[in-house]
Amino acid sequence: MFERIGKVVTRAPIPIVLVWATAGVLLIESAPEWSDVSQEGEFTFLPEDSPSRQAEELYRRAFPSGKDGGEGESEVRQDPMGSNVAIVVRREDLPDGLTSADREFVISVLRTGLEVIQVTTPFGYADSEDSSAYINRRVRPRVLQLAGESLSGRRETRLEQVREAVAGRNGPEGETAGVVPEEERIVDAVWTFEQRGVGPLLISPDQKSTLVVVDVKTEFLDRENGLLLDRIEAFVNDIVTNRHLYEKAESDELAAQADSDDVLKLPANLELAISGSATVGRDMLRAEKQSTSNTERWTKVLVIVLLLLIYRAPLLVVIPLLTVGLTVELTMSLLLHMAALGWIEVFSALRIYVTVVVYGAGVDFCLFLISRYREELHAGASFDDAISRALERVGIALATSAGTSIAGIGMMMFAEFGKFPKAGFSISFGLLIVLCCALTLTPALLRLAGRWAFWPDVREERISAQKGWIPMTSAWSLLVSDRPWTENIWTRIASIIERRPGRVFLIAVAAMTPFVIVACVNYNRLSYGLLSELQPEVTSVVGAKAVQEHFPAGITGVTTVLLKNDNFDFAGTRGLRDGEKFAEALTAELAEQADNLKIADIRSQSDPIGIKNAGAIQGSLAERNLARKFAHATYVSSTEPLAGKVVRVDLVFENDPFTRESIGRLTPAEDAVRDSLQALEDRAAGIEDDEERALYSSLTEETEVHVLGPTASLRDLKQVTDRDRVTIAVLVSIAVYLVLIALLGKPAISLYLIASVVFSFLVTLGVTHCVFMLQPGTYNGMDWKAPIFVFTILVAMGEDYNVLLMSRVDEEQRKLGPVKGVLAALTKTGGIISSCGIIMAGTFASLTTGTLTGIVQLGFALAFGVLLDTFVVRPILVPSYLVLLYQGRFGRFGRWLGAIESGEDGDHKPNGDETDADAPPQMS
Template sequence: MYRLLGQFVSRWYWPVALAWFAFLALAIWIAPPFEAVTKTGEFAFLPPNEQSPRAERLFREAFPGGPEKAELSEEGVTVQQNPLGSSVVLVLRREQKEGLTEADREFIRKHLVPAMEDVKENTPAIIFRLSQPLPKLRKTPPEEQIVRSITTFDDPKIGLLLDSPDKKSTLVVIDLKTEFLDRTNILLIHRVREAIDKLYESKVVPLQLEIATSGSASVGRDMIMAEADSAKKTDFITKFLCIALLLVIYRAPILAFIPLLTVGITVPLAVHLLLIMAKYNLAGMFTGLETYIVVVVYGAGIDYCLFLIARYREELDNGHSFSEAISIAVEKVGAALATSAATSIFGIGMMMFAEFGKFREAGFAISFGLLIALCSCLTLSPAMLRIFGRWTFWPDVRKERITAEGSWVAESSVGRFVQEKQWLDRMWRRVSDSLDRHPGKIFLGSILVMLPFAIVGIAKQRHLSYGLLTDLPQTYASVEGARAIQLHFPAGMAGTTTVLIRDDNLGLKTKDSGLDAAGMRAGREISRYLEDYLISHKEALSIADVRSQFSPLGVENSKTLRAPGPAGRTAQLQSYRNYASLNGPEAGKVLRMDIVYEQDPFSRESFDLLTRTEDAIRTALRDYPKVETESEEEEGPTPRDLSKAEVYTLGATSSMRDVKIVTDRDQIRIYTLVTLVCYILIVILLRQPAICAFLIISVIFSYAVALGATYILFSVLHGEGFPGIDWKIPIFLFTLLLALGGDYNILLMARVVEEQQKHGPIQGVLIAMQKTGGIISSCGVIMAGTFVSLMTGSLEGMIQMGFALTVGVLLDTFMIRPVLVPSYLILLYKGFFGPLTNFLGGRPPKMLAGDRDADGGDPLSPSPA
């Protein structure tokens, strides 16, 4: 097959090359805009049967109108009413001893609120990019406005909640109609921040009064902008590093240009084909996925091109014409490249079996990109080599091999100096000699050096960070605003948890029209009982406050709402409408409560607190019929059997806890599948099950070392407040290292088997190590170079991912593959393991079928260096 492919490309190189360019142009023309088919955030990728998505569905059924159709009192809608919405929170604070002054409050009334009202009335719900010209201010009809309401301390209903207990800070809440990662929020938040800047410029802001912006929508906007900034930087740095490394390796600009052109067409083609598939629901795309496609496909695609070009140069050195050399090169490396790529494609493809949507979509997208890269390497790259012909090696256009004299690199360059000194060749020869003399010491020494990092990696692989704010640069406005809130309010104020209690016996609605006094009383009884129970355990559960139908403003602030008289009855009626389901299919069956924790809603501790709170509520509901109120104001609660009541939670903590639960399950599943698939593929090729098992274990060991090194570095950089490495890193790191490491396993072991037929078991290992050391190192440097580009992004998780992958790849290509594995094989073939030698694969195989050609040629390419 590969012979026919090589002959076809060698003969029809112009049509092949033009077909790739036409295919790319067509894909770009057909593909929808990136924003039209991609999803943002983390929670949208949870399986629909997890707890928080089910809670969200129940909330929509129990409160079908939502805030936009809620029955309004004269005071308006509370900010607690829609836990599925988003908001921009303005944090005003005065750190002086006296706290906020009356002048500060007058500023909010006369200047800040009117400025925000102006923003509300002139900002439609449209997608806006900061690179675009700012839309002109124009009056927007209410139905097109993105802002639902603006709430301050003057609100008679919830104003008390917006002032801090120490009276040094107050919040202005801008409630939005959109979710927190909606791209239509970007224009609004830009105008909010711009309006605040203008207030400072006009000098109407009281002296020493500080204003910061936070809230879920502000965090979401900064996440979107940081992801876009990271993608842009990563794309540029990836291309820059690839160009620099290829120029150093080849010392010929056109020869370096061909791999870049190949991947430069492969990556956008793969991305736009994925966008087309996403349009028809054949694939999924999320914001940030393009970055991972770029770095992985760039690295792997250039590696594939290195193999092909090295064999092409070898065939030219053997005296073949340009056409013949192309045909033979494709024929000789085709099977090896396809097998090597298959290990990566199927290994990474195992992520498609994950429950978490991001992992599943990443597994398909990256594997698809690698498949396109393999196809382009076997067709477009040889076509471009054939088109350029002898000019490929410019300035050495008169000869069919690159020489030092013809190199375009200056005579005094570092590349020329290194080439003439043959330092790399000498280095691998010295390593080979050392392995021959002291295999045991090198094997044990290598393990002992890396073992401490591996122990840390294994011990800390569950010590992960799930926070959105910890992923953003600490100088971002939303992060500074969140810190300002936590200085004066409970940390959980940034992410209130909503509890939904569902049971047919709640009795919240007893008649279809008119004042339902019995239903309102039932809601108050149950809310009061649960509130008292939780407050009695507030220290153990780290609860700062509880808001319910009985105490809509919190335990301390709601006492005035329960006073006798018309005002008290109106407040009680409104809280009944807000906290009890009165319409829709779940009418009368769902009661709501809001809980504010003392802990950061994204911390690992908050996940445990939420689980314990759910258990406490279930325990209280089981005991409900046995409890009677001691209040003299009301009769005891009506006995109800609530032992089978369902308890749901929603909010940031609940959703992120589900992410942790799902990804923990995925980790076990993906680790198992990737390991099995990579092992089976390597065994099929090498036919040495025991040695293949060691190869897989060695890659897993490098994963643990890389993970440990990452944890140690970033924990030192962050100090005691280090929350852990980003939760996405372990799965991506394991999958990519094991799948991509299979390439180097195949390259090394196929050459080992071939050299053992000529030189014997031990010398075959040493010679194979010398001959593959250069190509493995070159491929590793290219791949690591693309991963380094991730470290130039703005997101902490992406920086950590870039470091971990870079360390893992360099470790695999400079330590595991050329040192640890050969030393183990030498010990094995010397009989160091005694009676276990044969069991561990100590008998070299006769030959790998298909690994050598009739003329004894090497199916895998020598070093291009």
């Protein structure tokens, strides 16, 4: 087959190039944008039957509006499914904390400005406008204007006054002023300490900080949050920096008012920061985009530099780059088209994984083909014959190599967590496309380039190995060239292995074993936090730290417990009273265990603003009754068929909700809820009311306990991915093992090859832990995605080099015997496999230029792992083991381990068939 491909390529190189180019242009230009078809987030990729997903579905049915209470000043509202932006206002220099001037600033400046942003901001993407100009033109003048007016204390009335002020500047409809219809606004509400219901929750216990919360209608990783976040960040920065404060005022009257009242000046030593889930989501998407851009740019730079050093011929750099560059873009466009048709699903980070793997594998394929092409030219073949022979002799090796990687990486499609199957399919699809390009487009480009492919060495039909931009005596050439310069290095290594295979093997294994131990000890030390992914100086990280210095860390991710019982009847007026009694009893039971469970606060119908603020809701009897109704609507379902059947309790933990410690405390908290229900049931006999006694007597049996929130989702994520780690490890190993047996026909040796790569994976994991533990700052463990991707890619693609080595071992053993064949194969494949390993490691190293910690860890681990396979596993562990085996060092176990019958010296005299020098090698 590959011979026929070679003949077609040599006869019609121009049509082949035109077909690929035309397909690329048409598909790439017509592809949709990533943001139009990609899914974002982590929790959305959990299986539908995950407990947290089921809890979220119950919440949607029980509280379908997304608003727990009604409209009013006493509304107690915290939607566990929602998203928000939180402005952190704090004062550290005074023991009493915030001053009256600080509080006035929050209401007259921050709240007003955010309400102006609320009525003028639609759903929109980041970087779609000059946010500073928007603040100067729209927000600051309105804040200056409204500062002199008496605004209502009621939220809805106040918001209408703000809307009228904005619209009134340019006409009654407000179109030119930018007032957005309510249904098109992205902001749902702005909350401060003034609001009677939620206010106490927004003041820190030490009175030194307060939060201004902007509720957003979209989920925290929605890209349409970008415009809002840009505007809020520009507004806060404008206040903090005081730059151009009044020069853009729209009238002399406003400017004079600004000069006299100075309303926008930030009180001295008052600090502002921005936090909230929507801010974290925006920063995650921004870092992901930056990581993708950095990775793609540095991948190309590193590949260009490495190819120039290897080939010393510019066209031999351009040809692989054209092949792989077209393949990556073609793969991306095809994936986007399939996603638009609904055939597959994609996520934005997928572009990073596909880019580095396809670039690395594609350049390797081109290197093998070009290496064999040069060898055929050195042997005296014409350009046409050289291309045909190169494809004939290396085609099967490339197809096998790609097949091994596709089979291994494709096993990710059997994972439960949604991102892994999508990554497995997409990367495997990219490898298939790059294989097709390498077998057709690359040889076509080589044929069209002719002798100019090797410029500046274009003087003769036979291409000299001595010409090029870089001297052959350079250290680099000694390392990677496939000419005799490097054969001396690899011959010396082969000689050492031949003399002392056991010592070499044991020293190598002993040197790496400590890192294996580190890997095993830290195997489950994984980081699941979103903030730990971001750099310390990022807006949301700074804001989160400011929040956690004054509020319980768990306030950034409240855990919501839903109790569903068909016997509950907490709807209506009586239901309000019964629900309060039940909530009060349950809260009291949980409060007794709060210290052991590290629970900072508990919120329920009986304590809607938390047990820490019990009694904070004051006012007239009518106002207190109104507050009770809002609390009832917040914490008890009111929508049929679940009206009065679902009760909600919110738990605020002391710890960051995105840590392993919080995940570990969630199950005991669930057990505590069930224990509390049991305790209430045990007291049922003393209840006089028959209906109430009947309800309490069956609490534990009839009540379903569901938990949602970030910690619950992380627990499910951990459990699912823990199972996936085992599933993927087993399936990838089996798949690659079966491919090796099919290719080599040596089950025992194939098993050792798998074991050697798994061993190198553990070494890589241990080294990665050590490197990142030594860096400044707190090390929370490897990102939870990294070990799965590292194992899959290293085992699937790392075996490629073993396949290519073993293919040459078989060829050389037919001529030289078992031991000499191993050593000859090591010598002759050293240069080209080392070149490929360096290229592959270089592409993976480009990931370390990203801004997401998980991507950086993944890049380091993959680059180190490939180098370990290239310079330790393939040239030391595999050959030394084979020499020990073929020298009979394993005694009677040798035949079970795949030993070849040999003479006393460990070799045998080949017969006539085995010395056929014309037998085509599979690679060189």
